[in-house]
Amino acid sequence: MKLQSIFIYILVLGCTVTSCKKEITEQTANAQALNPVNIDADAGLWKPILLTSATEFAVAAPAATNLPGYTAEINEIKSWQKNMGEQERKLINYWGAGAVLRWNEITRGLVAKYNLPPYQNPDGTYPIPDASNPFNNPQFPFANPPYASRAYAYISAAVYDALVAAWHYKKVYNRSAPYKINTTVNALLPTSDLPSYPSEDAAVVGVMVEMLKLFFPTEQAFIQQKATEHKNVRVMAGVNIRSELEAGEALGKLVAQKFITRARGDRAGAAVGTPALWQQLETQMAATGETPWISQESPKRPPMLPLFGRVRTWLFDSLTMVTSIRPKAPPSTKSEQFKKETEEVLHYSKNATRQEIAIVHFWADGVATATPPGHWNAIAADDFISQRYSEVRWARNMALLNMSLMDAAIACWDAKTFYFNPRPSQVNPEIKTITGLPNFPSYTSGHSTFSGAAATILGHIIPARKQAYENMAKEASLSRLYGAIHYRSDCEEGLKCGNAIGAYAITRARTDGAE
Amino acid sequence: MKQLQLHKLFLLLVTIAAGFCAKGQTDIDAILMEKNAFCIGPGYSYSSWKNYWEGTKKRDNLNLGTVSAQTFAVMGNYGITNKLNALFNIPYVVTKASAGTLKGQQGMQDLSLMLKYRPINKKIGDARLAVFGLIGGSLPMTNYVADFLPLSIGNRSKTAMARLMVDYYYNSKWFATASASYVYRSNIELDRNSYYTDRQVLSNQVQMPNATSFNIRAGYRTQWLIAEAILNNWTTQGGFDITQNNMPFPSNRMNATSVGLNIKYVLKKIPQLSLTGGAGNVIAGRNVGQSFNANAAVFYVLDLSKKEKKVNTSNN
Numbered sequence: 001m002k003l004q005s006i007f008i009y010i011l012v013l014g015c016t017v018t019s020c021k022k023e024i025t026e027q028t029a030n031a032q033a034l035n036p037v038n039i040d041a042d043a044g045l046w047k048p049i050l051l052t053s054a055t056e057f058a059v060a061a062p063a064a065t066n067l068p069g070y071t072a073e074i075n076e077i078k079s080w081q082k083n084m085g086e087q088e089r090k091l092i093n094y095w096g097a098g099a100v101l102r103w104n105e106i107t108r109g110l111v112a113k114y115n116l117p118p119y120q121n122p123d124g125t126y127p128i129p130d131a132s133n134p135f136n137n138p139q140f141p142f143a144n145p146p147y148a149s150r151a152y153a154y155i156s157a158a159v160y161d162a163l164v165a166a167w168h169y170k171k172v173y174n175r176s177a178p179y180k181i182n183t184t185v186n187a188l189l190p191t192s193d194l195p196s197y198p199s200e201d202a203a204v205v206g207v208m209v210e211m212l213k214l215f216f217p218t219e220q221a222f223i224q225q226k227a228t229e230h231k232n233v234r235v236m237a238g239v240n241i242r243s244e245l246e247a248g249e250a251l252g253k254l255v256a257q258k259f260i261t262r263a264r265g266d267r268a269g270a271a272v273g274t275p276a277l278w279q280q281l282e283t284q285m286a287a288t289g290e291t292p293w294i295s296q297e298s299p300k301r302p303p304m305l306p307l308f309g310r311v312r313t314w315l316f317d318s319l320t321m322v323t324s325i326r327p328k329a330p331p332s333t334k335s336e337q338f339k340k341e342t343e344e345v346l347h348y349s350k351n352a353t354r355q356e357i358a359i360v361h362f363w364a365d366g367v368a369t370a371t372p373p374g375h376w377n378a379i380a381a382d383d384f385i386s387q388r389y390s391e392v393r394w395a396r397n398m399a400l401l402n403m404s405l406m407d408a409a410i411a412c413w414d415a416k417t418f419y420f421n422p423r424p425s426q427v428n429p430e431i432k433t434i435t436g437l438p439n440f441p442s443y444t445s446g447h448s449t450f451s452g453a454a455a456t457i458l459g460h461i462i463p464a465r466k467q468a469y470e471n472m473a474k475e476a477s478l479s480r481l482y483g484a485i486h487y488r489s490d491c492e493e494g495l496k497c498g499n500a501i502g503a504y505a506i507t508r509a510r511t512d513g514a515e
Numbered sequence: 516m517k518q519l520q521l522h523k524l525f526l527l528l529v530t531i532a533a534g535f536c537a538k539g540q541t542d543i544d545a546i547l548m549e550k551n552a553f554c555i556g557p558g559y560s561y562s563s564w565k566n567y568w569e570g571t572k573k574r575d576n577l578n579l580g581t582v583s584a585q586t587f588a589v590m591g592n593y594g595i596t597n598k599l600n601a602l603f604n605i606p607y608v609v610t611k612a613s614a615g616t617l618k619g620q621q622g623m624q625d626l627s628l629m630l631k632y633r634p635i636n637k638k639i640g641d642a643r644l645a646v647f648g649l650i651g652g653s654l655p656m657t658n659y660v661a662d663f664l665p666l667s668i669g670n671r672s673k674t675a676m677a678r679l680m681v682d683y684y685y686n687s688k689w690f691a692t693a694s695a696s697y698v699y700r701s702n703i704e705l706d707r708n709s710y711y712t713d714r715q716v717l718s719n720q721v722q723m724p725n726a727t728s729f730n731i732r733a734g735y736r737t738q739w740l741i742a743e744a745i746l747n748n749w750t751t752q753g754g755f756d757i758t759q760n761n762m763p764f765p766s767n768r769m770n771a772t773s774v775g776l777n778i779k780y781v782l783k784k785i786p787q788l789s790l791t792g793g794a795g796n797v798i799a800g801r802n803v804g805q806s807f808n809a810n811a812a813v814f815y816v817l818d819l820s821k822k823e824k825k826v827n828t829s830n831n
Contacts, residue, residue, distance in 0.1 A: 022702055027709075027717040109715030119760045137759075296616055298577035349618065354658055361662055361706035368711045368761050378709060378717070425616045432618035436762075484618075 027382065028105065031097035035190035036390040043392040044168030046513040048161040049314070049399060050258050054168035057254040059247055062173055062197045065181050073241035074182050080236035081186055088236055095233040096189045099204040100159060100394040101381055106208075106226060107155055108370035108377060110216045114143035115368055117301070117439070124299035128272055134217045141215065145446055146308040146409040148371040150268055151215040153314065153399075153406035154259050158207045160399035162255040163392040166203040166248060170195035179238050188237040199240045199248035200391045205230055206252020214260050266312040271305040271413075278302045285420040291333040293422045293441035304440040309414025314403035315504035325411050325500055327493040330421050330443040341487040342431075345424040349431045349484035357434055360483040363447060363476040364435045372447050372476070373405040376454035379472065383462055396514050397461050404453040404505040408498050412449035415497070416441040424487060435483040444494035445486045448477035452498020457505040473498070542602050542629045542649055543730050545682030545692045548594035551820035555591040558812030562586075564797075564804030567665075570756035571801055580614025582665050582804060586624075590812065593819075598636075602629040605656070608668035617666055620659065624669045627653035629676075642685045647694075649678040662705045664763040665804065672723045672765070673701040684736070690743075691733040698726040703765060712766060713755045721766050724753030732777075741779040745795065748772045757802050767802040774798055775808070787816040 044054050051057075063069050080088070095102055118127050118138035127138045134140035141147055175197035179187040194200075205227045212223045231249070234240035281303070285292035295301050313321060331337040352360070365372045380401050384394055421443035425431040438446070455473035459466030477495045480486035509515065548554055563583035566575050588606040595601055604627045611619035629651030636645045652675040661671035680694035700723040708719045727750050734743030754768035775795020782788045794809040 022722045024702065024716070024718045024720045024722055029717075105715070105717070108709075109711070112709075112711035112715050116758060116760050139759075298614065357660060358706040361660065362708070364707065368758070369707075370709065370715065375709075431616075433616045434618055437616045 027378075028097065028101070028385065030093075031101070031385050033093070033096035033189050034098040034101075034391070035388060036192070036393075037388045038390060038393075039192055039194040040167070040390040040392050040514075041171065041194065042167075043164060043390070043396075043514070044171050046164050046167075046392070046396065047511065048164045049157045049403075050262060051161045051165060051255065054165045056258075057165060057251060059165075059169040059173075059198055059251050062175050062243060062247070065175075069243075070181075070241070073243060074178060074185060076242055077178060077185050077235055077238050080232070081188075081238065084236065091229055091233050092188055092237050095201075095230050096237065097385070098391065098394060099201040099230065100391055100398060101385065102230070103159070103204055103208045104152075104156075104377055104381055104398060106223075107152065107212070108374045110212070110219060111143045111148045111151065111370045111374050112368055114139065114141050114216065115148065115371060117142060117144075117367065120299050120301075126299075126301055131217065131269075140217065143216075143371070144304055145365075145371040145373060145450070146271070146305045146311075146413055147268075149373040149402070149406040149409040149450070150263075150266075150311070151211075152373050152377060153402040154263050155208065155211045155215070156395065156398040156402040157314070158211055158256050158259040159204055159252075160392075160395040161258075162203040162207045162252045163200055163395045165251055165255060166198050166200050167392050169198055169247075169251075170200075173197050175244070177239055178241050185238045187239060189239050191239075194390075196240055197244045197247060198251055199234060199244040201234050201240065202231055202245035202248030203252040203255075204391070204395075205245075206249035206254075207256045208252075209249075210253050210256035210260065214263060262312070268308065268311045271308040271311060273302065273306045275302070277306065281306060281417060281420050289334070290420075291422050291427060293420045294426055295439055296423060296426055296437055297439055301439045303417070304438070305413060306417045306440070309410055309412075309417050311406075311410050313407045313410050315407050315501065315508060321411055321414060325497060326418065327415050327444050327497050330419055330487075330489050330493070333422065333427065337489075338487075341489060342424055342428055344488060345481065345484050345486070346428060346431050348482050349433065352434060352482050352484075356482040359475055359479045360434050363479040364483070365447070366436045366438075372450040373402070373409070373454075375476075376401065376405060376450060376458075379469075380454075380458055383458070383465060387462065393514065396512065400457050400461070400505045400509055401454060403508075404457045404502050405450055407501050407504070408449040408453040409446070411497055411501060412444055412446050412494060413440075415444050416446075419443045421490075424484060431484050433484045435485060437485050442486060443490050444497060445477060445480045445490040446494070447480050448473075448486075448491045448494025449498040449501070451476040452495040453501040453505070454498070456499050456502020457509070460502075460506045460509055542631060542651065542678070543680075543692075543694060544732070545645055545647060545680060545684070545690070547597065547600050547631065547633060548592050548816075550594045550596050551818060552594045553591065553817045553819050554593075554814050555589070555817070556812050556814035558586075558588045558590055558791075558810060560586045560588075560808060560810035562806045562808040564806040567804040568800045568802055569759065569761075573805070578615035579612045579617070579665065582612050583610065584668075585609045590814075598633045600631040602631060602651070603627065610666045610668055612666060617663075620663060620666050620668050622659045622668055623656040624659070625653040625655050625674075627651060627674075642683060645682045645684070647678075647680040647682070649676075649680065649696075651676055660706070661703055661765050662707065662710075664765065667765075670723070670765040671703045675699045688735060688737060689733075690736045691731070694730045696728040696730075698728065700725055710764070712764065721764075723766050724751045724768065726751045739781045739783065741777070743777050745775045745777060745793075746772070747775070747795075754802075763802060769800075769802045771797050771800040771803045773808075789814045789816075 120126050129138045129140040129142045131140050174195050177196040179185045209227050231245045282292045365375045421441050423442045451473035455469035459469045477491040563581050565581045586606050586608050590604045592602045606624045608624045609621040631649045633647050654673045655671045659668050661667050676698040678696040682692045684690045703721050705719045709717045730747045732743045732745040750770050751768045754766050757763050773795050777793035779791045792811045796807050797805045
């Protein structure tokens with residue numbers, strides 16, 4: 001019958017729809033193989049961050065290429081290439097986009113995975129993640145924004161120092177890539193005049209393996225697997241022999257130790273505070289006549305890392321932070337301006353447009369995300385890909401960005417604890433939030449501080465994008481007002497403070513020898 | 516429809532039929548409207564939960580309290596022929612959390628359309644056996660926010676579904692209906708450009724797992740009264756578990772089994788008019804709220820045939 005056939009036709013159509021492909025192409029999945037515009041041959045002269053000099057750790061000279069050992073290493077390349085399959089090609093495409101890029105992405109993924117607040121104890125207190133017992137509940141770490149900013153900063157800075165050292169030895173030993181020495185080797189990634197000993201990719205691997213042991217101790221199996229994959233790609237692509245990787249990795253590990261030593265002594269371990277301190281922050285602010293911050297969570301959760309403001313900074317000293325970076329006091333909670341600003345928050349809580357709500361969610365970077373510092377890493381990475389930087393320049397720019405972001409976290413958390421200002425929804429419960437309410441004081445906005453710092457240094461690194469970064473920072477900052485979790489003062493002062501921090505990063509950038 | 520928003524389980528779990536017309540008709544029952552009859556009416560449903568499953572672990576959340584969803588809908592069913600019906604549902608959803616600071620959401624949710632066809636209707640002694648095929652789908656009517664669970668009003672996925680249903684009707688009084696469905700769910704787009712499932716994804720697109728569902732309902736059915744008990748299951752084919760203290764996400768593995776009761780009553784004095792009501796509860800689940808649901812609706816049958824104005828109330 002006619003109807004019957006129509007029905008069957010629609011059914012068949014439905015089935016076709018059902019088999020629709022759902023594959024998603026991710027932002028950097030098809031990033032081109034890294035083929036730098038400039039190999040930065042003299043980057044060994046750039047100023048390291050913690051290393052006393054590029055030669056602080058020795059790298060032994062490579063064995064001569066006319067010895068049988070070298071031929072054996074070339075044979076490893078050939079044996080990989082002989083059995084090249086689809087899986088190997090995929091790995092080459094993935095890692096070929098760049099060592100700094102891919103490990104930055106991996107770090108962001110780990111941050112997102114661990115960015116979950118601990119679940120309360122039966123008695124209403126909260127367990128504190130413990131680095132010495134990372135597998136237990138609660139898992140270690142809780143990769144919240146300050147924690148994440150610190151991980152990104154140490155990792156990026158260590159990668160940069162390791163690559164400056166690697167570039168130094170590349171120039172010293174001037175060993176050509178295997179495909180130049182032995183013309184029967186196929187290069188499956190872009191060729192380069194950059195000397196290949198020690199391997200820059202392996203230097204990054206060495207740093208990452210060590211640094212991630214510190215920041216994500218429960219992920220070692222995963223990280224080792226990635227490290228092995230990355231190193232094998234360099235061999236199978238014909239761009240490194242095994243001993244170049246071993247030298248690079250060893251160098252990276254040594255450099256990482258220096259950063260780990262700094263991290264162990266940077267006071268971050270004490271940032272969580274104590275029950276006595278949490279209470280004291282509240283009572284001492286109440287004693288001044290101001291309304292102190294009180295957790296809006298149930299059960300009440302202690303403020304996130306209240307002593308993170310005392311952590312050691314990268315770009316300026318702690319005295320500078322207190323004297324010239326700490327924002328001025330927020331409007332008194334008894335002032336007319338405070339009242340007006342609270343009303344503005346209520347307005348957005350009730351009337352935010354769909355477009356403003358989209359801005360809130362775009363920049364929210366809350367629970368289970370790479371955090372605002374991670375978001376700015378993603379923004380930077382997307383632009384760095386198109387700039388076709390050398391690995392060492394990638395690392396240098398990421399280090400500048402992430403030192404700015406960590407210093408922004410420190411300065412912002414210093415202000416939060418110092419002023420201990422209540423959230424809008426605390427002073428007016430009618431204010432409902434369009435995103436999760438962060439569990440720490442309001443003034444200043446972390447998103448604003450992070451974004452101000454990131455936009456400033458990125459605008460220096462890629463001047464053509466300066467205005468775009470500033471617009472993004474402003475949007476990120478206001479997103480917290482639209483989301484009804486911050487007053488306008490929090491956003492504006494945070495942005496200014498971030499800009500000031502970014503300026504210190506520019507000062508460093510101008511003198512590190514890379515410009 | 517009525518079985519509406521199966522895919523918005525976390526919140527709504529209105530999985531236990533919400534409405535009937537005088538001549539029956541939901542997309543999950545074995546009743547058809549006659550040719551040219553058009554049944555339409557407003558419906559209301561309320562669902563709420565305090566406990567939910569975080570993966571397989573059951574817990575509450577003091578920062579949400581009780582999460583509720585109210586759905587105001589207009590539902591309709593038109594008899595294209597005696598064997599083929601078209602059904603629609605237009606819901607407006609309002610959500611709320613009784614504790615915490617998160618703002619409840621509201622708005623027009625997803626339009627759903629369904630064709631219901633009965634190829635087989637056989638008498639076997641005192642009983643009758645009917646087989647139905649249904650196809651349909653849904654699509655969001657507004658640009659609501661999907662990425663704000665558990666308070667989102669829906670998940671924005673466009674769906675296409677196919678259902679096979681068998682009805683056994685004994686002595687014109689007792690019945691049992693069983694159905695199985697497959698639901699294709701399109702990818703959705705978020706306002707953000709990265710998110711974590713069981714890995715970090717650098718995209719604003721979310722791959723939504725498809726789902727299967729079965730429904731068994733049995734009880735008493737005449738043209739004046741229907742009383743039935745219902746068992747429903749919804750199983751997501753893939754997706755990931757909510758991690759500890761994380762928020763739910765649209766592509767979670769959301770599974771739920773619920774039981775419920777429904778009653779439909781046709782007014783003898785005005786046989787075009789019927790009242791329906793029902794309630795149900797989720798008894799097992801994964802990454803969904805353990806919700807209680809209650810619903811009510813009023814329906815009126817219009818005869819849209821041009822020839823003669825008559826209401827045939829005989830049972831199909």
